[in-house]
Amino acid sequence: MNRNGFLALAAAVLTLFLAADPLGAVTLHFAGSSQLDDGERKVEHYPYWSWGTELEKYMAPGHRVRNCAKSGHSTKSFRESGFWEELLDNVKPGDFVGIQFGANDQKCNTDFYREKRWAAPDGLFTDIEREWVNEVRAKGATPILISHSGRCTFDRDGKRIVDWESSPGVTLGSYAEASRRLAKELGCDFVDMQTLVRQLSESLGRDEALKNYVISTGLVLGKDGEPTKDTTHPIKSGAEAQARLFLNEVRRQGLSVAKLFERPERVLRGEVKMKTLRLDGDEVVRLAKDAVIDCESVVAENATNVVLVGEGTVRLAKGGSVTIRNCQGVRLKDFTLRGTDAVPLRILASTDVSVRGVMVTAARGTDSL
Numbered sequence: 001m002n003r004n005g006f007l008a009l010a011a012a013v014l015t016l017f018l019a020a021d022p023l024g025a026v027t028l029h030f031a032g033s034s035q036l037d038d039g040e041r042k043v044e045h046y047p048y049w050s051w052g053t054e055l056e057k058y059m060a061p062g063h064r065v066r067n068c069a070k071s072g073h074s075t076k077s078f079r080e081s082g083f084w085e086e087l088l089d090n091v092k093p094g095d096f097v098g099i100q101f102g103a104n105d106q107k108c109n110t111d112f113y114r115e116k117r118w119a120a121p122d123g124l125f126t127d128i129e130r131e132w133v134n135e136v137r138a139k140g141a142t143p144i145l146i147s148h149s150g151r152c153t154f155d156r157d158g159k160r161i162v163d164w165e166s167s168p169g170v171t172l173g174s175y176a177e178a179s180r181r182l183a184k185e186l187g188c189d190f191v192d193m194q195t196l197v198r199q200l201s202e203s204l205g206r207d208e209a210l211k212n213y214v215i216s217t218g219l220v221l222g223k224d225g226e227p228t229k230d231t232t233h234p235i236k237s238g239a240e241a242q243a244r245l246f247l248n249e250v251r252r253q254g255l256s257v258a259k260l261f262e263r264p265e266r267v268l269r270g271e272v273k274m275k276t277l278r279l280d281g282d283e284v285v286r287l288a289k290d291a292v293i294d295c296e297s298v299v300a301e302n303a304t305n306v307v308l309v310g311e312g313t314v315r316l317a318k319g320g321s322v323t324i325r326n327c328q329g330v331r332l333k334d335f336t337l338r339g340t341d342a343v344p345l346r347i348l349a350s351t352d353v354s355v356r357g358v359m360v361t362a363a364r365g366t367d368s369l
Contacts, residue, residue, distance in 0.1 A: 025062040032100040036069035051242035074104035074117040075128040093140030102148035102175035121178040147176035147194040152231040158206035196245040212238030244304030248329040287312025298322040
C-alpha cells in the first residue's frame with residue numbers, strides 16, 4: 001500500500017472511531033409528537049421546549065438523548081412516514097426507547113385527521129405500540145411506554161384539569177389507560193406522564209401552571225394574528241418540570257433507565273454553620289454521624305427527588321423551620337432535628353413527601369416523625 005492509500009485508510013478508521021459511542025454509552029431514543037419534538041434543537045423552535053431533550057443535562061457522562069419526535073404525528077402517521085423505521089435503525093443493544101403518543105391519535109374531527117392520524121385507543125393505537133415494543137426488544141433494547149403529558153386546560157373554577165373528548169368516551173386518558181394495559185400485558189415499563197403533569201398543574205393552580213406553557217409568552221401568533229392560547233406545549237420552565245417528573249417517577253419505580261442519570265451525593269461532616277441548608281433536586285444530602293449543622297432553616301423549593309438522610313444532626317436557630325415548597329418527591333430520613341421551639345414542618349404545594357425516622361428534639365420534648 002502506498003503512502004496516500006495508508007493515510008486514507010488511517011483517516012477512515014479515525015473517523016469511525018470518533019463517530020462511535022464511547023464504551024458503555026447508552027442512548028435514550030424518543031418517538032413522539034409536538035410535546036417531545038425539539039425542532040432539532042434549532043433557535044427557531046423557541047419558545048417551544050422538549051422535556052425529553054431536557055433530560056440530557058441530568059445524564060451521566062457519555063449517555064445521550066436522541067430525540068426523533070415529530071410534531072403533528074400520531075402512532076399511525078409516525079409509522080407510515082418512515083420515522084419509526086429510521087429511529088429503530090439506530091437502536092443498539094442496551095439502549096432505551098421512550099414512546100409517547102396520544103394527542104394526534106385522538107383527533108378525528110376532519111376527513112384529514114380521520115384518514116391520516118386517527119388511531120382508536122383499544123384498536124390501531126394499541127396494535128402499533130405492541131408492534132413497537134416487540135421490535136425494540138428484538139434489538140436488545142428496552143421500550144418505555146409513556147402517556148401523553150396532557151393539556152393544561154382548567155375547568156371554569158380553575159381547580160381541575162379537563163380532559164376533553166374527541167369522540168364519545170375517547171379522551172387522552174383513554175390512550176393512557178390503553179398504554180397502561182398493554183404495558184401490564186407485555187411486562188413493559190410504563191410512565192404515566194398525564195397523571196404526573198396534571199397533579200403538578202393542579203397543585204400550582206391555573207395562573208401559576210399556565211406560566212409553563214406557550215400561552216404565557218405572547219410570542220406565537222395564531223391565524224388571527226393574535227397571541228395563541230396554547231396550553232398544550234411547554235416552554236423551558238414547563239419542560240424542565242416535566243423532565244424532573246419523569247426522573248422522579250423512573251427512580252421511584254426502580255426502572256432500569258434510571259441508571260442513565262447521575263445522582264451526586266453531598267456529604268456534610270463535622271460542625272458546619274450556614275444561614276440556610278438548601279436542598280436541591282437530583283442530589284442526595286447525607287449527614288455523617290459526626291455532622292452538626294447549625295442553621296436558621298432547611299428549605300427545598302421547586303425541586304424534584306430531594307433526599308436528606310444520615311445519622312447527623314440539624315440544629316435550628318430560634319424560630320427556625322423546615323419548608324418544602326413546590327417539590328415532587330422528597331425523602332427526609334434517620335437524622336436528628338433540634339430546635340429551641342417546636343419545629344414547624346411546612347409542606348406547600350408538594351407531592352410524594354416522605355418523613356421517616358427523624359428525631360425532633362425541642363424545648364417541649366422529643367418526637368419521632
